Amino acid sequence: MSFFVFGSLNIDKVYKLRHLPEKGETVTCSDYRVNVGGKGLNQAIALHRAGADVKIAGCVGKDGEMLTDYLESSGVDASPVKVADCHSGHCVIEVDENGQNQMILFPGANRKIDVAYCDAFASQLHEGDIVLMQYETSCVEYLAGICHDKGVKVAFNPSPFVPELLSFPYHYIDCLILNDYEAQMITGEKDAEKASGKLLEKMAGGRVVITLGGDGAVYGDSSGYFTVPAVKVDAVDTTGAGDTFTGYFLYVLSKSNDPALAMKTAAKAAAIAVTKVGAAETIPEMKDVESYAI
Numbered sequence: 376m377s378f379f380v381f382g383s384l385n386i387d388k389v390y391k392l393r394h395l396p397e398k399g400e401t402v403t404c405s406d407y408r409v410n411v412g413g414k415g416l417n418q419a420i421a422l423h424r425a426g427a428d429v430k431i432a433g434c435v436g437k438d439g440e441m442l443t444d445y446l447e448s449s450g451v452d453a454s455p456v457k458v459a460d461c462h463s464g465h466c467v468i469e470v471d472e473n474g475q476n477q478m479i480l481f482p483g484a485n486r487k488i489d490v491a492y493c494d495a496f497a498s499q500l501h502e503g504d505i506v507l508m509q510y511e512t513s514c515v516e517y518l519a520g521i522c523h524d525k526g527v528k529v530a531f532n533p534s535p536f537v538p539e540l541l542s543f544p545y546h547y548i549d550c551l552i553l554n555d556y557e558a559q560m561i562t563g564e565k566d567a568e569k570a571s572g573k574l575l576e577k578m579a580g581g582r583v584v585i586t587l588g589g590d591g592a593v594y595g596d597s598s599g600y601f602t603v604p605a606v607k608v609d610a611v612d613t614t615g616a617g618d619t620f621t622g623y624f625l626y627v628l629s630k631s632n633d634p635a636l637a638m639k640t641a642a643k644a645a646a647i648a649v650t651k652v653g654a655a656e657t658i659p660e661m662k663d664v665e666s667y668a669i
């Protein structure tokens with residue numbers, strides 16, 4: 376079994392602010408950084424730091440060398456990533472004093488993925504492999520369908536929420552990992568356990584994880600639901616917390632087949648990640664997660 380990520384790679388432009396601007400307001404920032412990011416890149420790094428060998432497929436622009444260099448130097452195989460003649464995806468991220476953020480996403484090269492690229496990528500997938508996807512790239516439905524037909528397991532983080540996700544073919548998905556806002560938008564259900572039930576129906580089985588920020592995360596499958604609490608820390612920047620959770624959850628679950636262990640480990644990893652500014656750079660190694668005392 377091999378792990379693959381099919382996903383976005385973004386240049387994150389991070390602005391640290393006292394508070395997030397109101398409509399019409401200008402706020403002067405106290406810090407500005409350019410980081411590597413993108414849900415695909417972050418989740419590939421999280422899987423790798425948890426312990427997995429990972430290959431990532433996606434698309435960057437001519438300015439995307441920093442993204443592929445970061446992946447390769449971190450130990451993720453980025454050889455399937457193609458380079459398009461356009462700008463890479465980028466994300467403007469504003470982070471306030473409490474670590475809360477708001478983002479503007481420019482998809483750029485992430486939307487240059489086409490059917491031919493998916494077919495070539497899928498030719499290297501085998502039954503039992505796991506492909507993790509998000510919703511920042513083009514052709515997600517198409518690749519999920521191919522994976523489903525080949526017996527490749529699909530883990531899906533339907534993020535960021537857009538109305539197209541209401542008609543997504545969820546029956547292709549084996550494991551769905553999303554936050555409470557996304558779950559509510561997709562199901563119309565505020566209660567996380569009820570939303571899990573509705574999502575499991577759409578998927579015709581499988582596993583669902585709904586992250587609830589400071590309130591922890593809910594796990595659901597055909598045998599029932601349980602909640603793990605969040606690990607309490609002073610958050611500096613929550614960017615990438617969900618990506619960290621996703622990578623750790625999937626890896627630990629694949630190794631242990633123990634959802635409770637996977638949820639607890641993922642919650643710890645995400646808590647460590649939010650204590651620093653950034654996304655991929657803040658994702659901890661498994662040894663640091665294991666030695667982290669709650």
Ligand code: RIB
Nearest residue numbers: 385412413414466615654
């Ligand atoms: O999940 C965090 C990520 O979302 C950021 O790194 C940003 O690039 C956006 O894709």
